[in-house]
Amino acid sequence: MKKIKILSLLGFAFFMQSCEDDLNVVPEDPNQISVEQFYSQDGAYTQAIAGVYGNLSLTGTLGPDNSNIGGVDAGTSQYGRVLWYLQNLSTDEVIWSYENDPGTREIQRNIWNSSNPVIRGMFSRAMFQVALANEFLRQSTADKLNSRGITGAQTLSEIEEYRNEARALRALSYYHLLDLFGKAPFNTEDDVVGVAGPEYNAQQLFDFVEAELTTILPNLKPAGTNIDGRLDQGFARMVLAKLYLNAEVYIGQNRYNDCADQCIAIIGSGYSLATNYLNNFNADNNTSPEAIFYIQADGLVTQNYGPTTVMINGQVGSIESNGNQFGVGGWGGALRLRKQFVQKFDGNEFNNDVRNTIISGVRDIEITDIANRDQGYILAKFSNISSAGVPGISTTFVDTDFPMFRLADVYLMYAECALRGASSATLPQAVTYVNALRERANNGSQIGNISQSNLTLDFIIDERSRELHWEGHRRQDLIRFNRYTGGNYNWAWKGNGSNGVSIPSFLKLYPIPQASLASNPNLTQNPGY
Incomplete structure (x- = not known):
C-alpha cells in the first residue's frame, strides 16, 4: 500500500471524541477499553499519534458518513475539505453547483454568517485537532511513561x-485558526480537560505558533527523512514561512526577511521540482520530490469526502461525462471555474502550459446561473490515476493526497519576499525560481520565461493562482494583496453579484x-457579525 503505516493503525484513530460543545475530548464509547488499558498495549503510542494525524484525513470511526464533531455532518467537518471551501470556494477560482448543500451558497457568494455549518466545521475540526494533540501530550509525559513501565531507550x-x-x-x-478567524480559545496539555480556554487574539496566536515551532524544529527529523506522511523540519519551516509571509495581515508587522530565511532553508533541504507538474496531483502524488506535506487520502483506508475526493469527482463535467x-465516476458537474481565473491563462505563452488544464469545449465562460452545470469552463488538474496510469482502488474515494505544502509555493514566496524588500532574497534569484516553474510548465521550453522587469507583485499574485490553484491558498493570497474585500478586484458572484461587487x-x-x-463564554465575536 502506498500510504504510510500510521494509517493502517487507525483502530485508535479516534479513540477520543469531541463533545457537542467542542471543549471536551472524551472516550467515544463507554464500552471501549480504558485509557490505561489502551496505553498498556504494545505499539499504543504509535497508534495514538496516528489518531492525531488521522484527524486531518478522517471524520469518524464508522466510515465516510460518520463525524465525531457534534452539530455538523461528516462532509462538512472533514479538515481538508472545509479548509478548501474557506480558502478557495470563497474566491475567484471555483464555484459549486449544488447550492442546496448546507453552507456552500453563502461561502461562495461571500454572504456567510456565524451560523454557517462549513465555518463551524472548520473551527470545530481545528479545535478538535488541538484537543487530540493535547491529550496525546498528557498521556506521554515522563511520569506517565514511567508509571506504565515504559523504559526502553528506543521506545522513549x-x-x-x-x-x-x-x-x-x-x-x-x-495557524489555520489565526488565518481564518483571527482568534481562538487557547488550551494546552497543562489545562484540565473540558475547561473553556481563554480567548487568544491574533498576536497571541502568532507568538505561540512561532515560539512552538521554533522550539521544536531542531528536534524534528530533517526534511525528507521521516516516514511518508509524517511531518519533519520542512513542515515546521513551511508553517513558519506562511506565518511570516502574512504577518502584516495578522499582526501589522513586516516579517518578509524571516519568511525569506525559512524559504532559503527549505529550498536547501533536498526538495526538487517534480519533472511533470501534474504528478503533484495524481494517485501517487505522495512520491513527488517537491511534496513537503500532503493530507493523506486512500480509497480503501481513509474513505471520506475530503478535498481531493470532492475536487476530482467535482471536476467531471456535466456535458463531458x-x-x-x-479514474472516478464523477458528480455531474459539481465544480466549475469562474471567468476571472480562466483569464489568468490568456496569452500565447500559456497555450502549451501544462498547468492550463482548463476544458472549454462548447461551454460559455460566463456563469449567469450557478445551478446550470453546463455554464462555465471546467478543470482537469487533479486525478485518481497514478503516474503509471493505474486507477485508484475506488471510483468514488480517491487515492490522491491533498497538497497542503509543496516546493513550488516556496519558490513563489521567495520571489514575493524579494519584491517586498527582504534583504536575504534577491531579485535575480527570484527570477530564476519563477522561470524554473515556467520551464517545468512548458516541458523545458523557455517560451514562458520572464525577465526581472516582468517580476512585479501584480505578476506574482496571478502566477500564484496559475501554479497553485485549488490548493488552499487563494483567499489568503488575495487578502495579502488587498484584492479580497473592497472593490479593487471583483469576480463572478463575489458579494452575491453575478459580475461581482465590493x-x-x-x-x-x-x-x-x-x-x-x-x-465558551470567554470568546467574543469578530467585528461586523
Missing part, C-alpha cells in the same frame, strides 16, 4: 519524536461560530 526516543510532531500538528491548527479521464473589509475574517460562542 520514538515517543519523544511523536510528542514533537503532536506539538507541530497543534501549531498547524492554531469525463470521469474515466480521472464586499466589506470585515469579511477578511470568518465569524466565530455561534455554537462555539455559546459553549
Whole structure:
C-alpha cells in the first residue's frame, strides 16, 4: 500500500471524541477499553499519534458518513475539505453547483454568517485537532511513561519524536485558526480537560505558533527523512514561512526577511521540482520530490469526502461525462471555474502550459446561473490515476493526497519576499525560481520565461493562482494583496453579484461560530457579525 503505516493503525484513530460543545475530548464509547488499558498495549503510542494525524484525513470511526464533531455532518467537518471551501470556494477560482448543500451558497457568494455549518466545521475540526494533540501530550509525559513501565531507550526516543510532531500538528491548527478567524480559545496539555480556554487574539496566536515551532524544529527529523506522511523540519519551516509571509495581515508587522530565511532553508533541504507538474496531483502524488506535506487520502483506508475526493469527482463535467479521464465516476458537474481565473491563462505563452488544464469545449465562460452545470469552463488538474496510469482502488474515494505544502509555493514566496524588500532574497534569484516553474510548465521550453522587469507583485499574485490553484491558498493570497474585500478586484458572484461587487473589509475574517460562542463564554465575536 502506498500510504504510510500510521494509517493502517487507525483502530485508535479516534479513540477520543469531541463533545457537542467542542471543549471536551472524551472516550467515544463507554464500552471501549480504558485509557490505561489502551496505553498498556504494545505499539499504543504509535497508534495514538496516528489518531492525531488521522484527524486531518478522517471524520469518524464508522466510515465516510460518520463525524465525531457534534452539530455538523461528516462532509462538512472533514479538515481538508472545509479548509478548501474557506480558502478557495470563497474566491475567484471555483464555484459549486449544488447550492442546496448546507453552507456552500453563502461561502461562495461571500454572504456567510456565524451560523454557517462549513465555518463551524472548520473551527470545530481545528479545535478538535488541538484537543487530540493535547491529550496525546498528557498521556506521554515522563511520569506517565514511567508509571506504565515504559523504559526502553528506543521506545522513549520514538515517543519523544511523536510528542514533537503532536506539538507541530497543534501549531498547524492554531495557524489555520489565526488565518481564518483571527482568534481562538487557547488550551494546552497543562489545562484540565473540558475547561473553556481563554480567548487568544491574533498576536497571541502568532507568538505561540512561532515560539512552538521554533522550539521544536531542531528536534524534528530533517526534511525528507521521516516516514511518508509524517511531518519533519520542512513542515515546521513551511508553517513558519506562511506565518511570516502574512504577518502584516495578522499582526501589522513586516516579517518578509524571516519568511525569506525559512524559504532559503527549505529550498536547501533536498526538495526538487517534480519533472511533470501534474504528478503533484495524481494517485501517487505522495512520491513527488517537491511534496513537503500532503493530507493523506486512500480509497480503501481513509474513505471520506475530503478535498481531493470532492475536487476530482467535482471536476467531471456535466456535458463531458469525463470521469474515466480521472479514474472516478464523477458528480455531474459539481465544480466549475469562474471567468476571472480562466483569464489568468490568456496569452500565447500559456497555450502549451501544462498547468492550463482548463476544458472549454462548447461551454460559455460566463456563469449567469450557478445551478446550470453546463455554464462555465471546467478543470482537469487533479486525478485518481497514478503516474503509471493505474486507477485508484475506488471510483468514488480517491487515492490522491491533498497538497497542503509543496516546493513550488516556496519558490513563489521567495520571489514575493524579494519584491517586498527582504534583504536575504534577491531579485535575480527570484527570477530564476519563477522561470524554473515556467520551464517545468512548458516541458523545458523557455517560451514562458520572464525577465526581472516582468517580476512585479501584480505578476506574482496571478502566477500564484496559475501554479497553485485549488490548493488552499487563494483567499489568503488575495487578502495579502488587498484584492479580497473592497472593490479593487471583483469576480463572478463575489458579494452575491453575478459580475461581482465590493464586499466589506470585515469579511477578511470568518465569524466565530455561534455554537462555539455559546459553549465558551470567554470568546467574543469578530467585528461586523
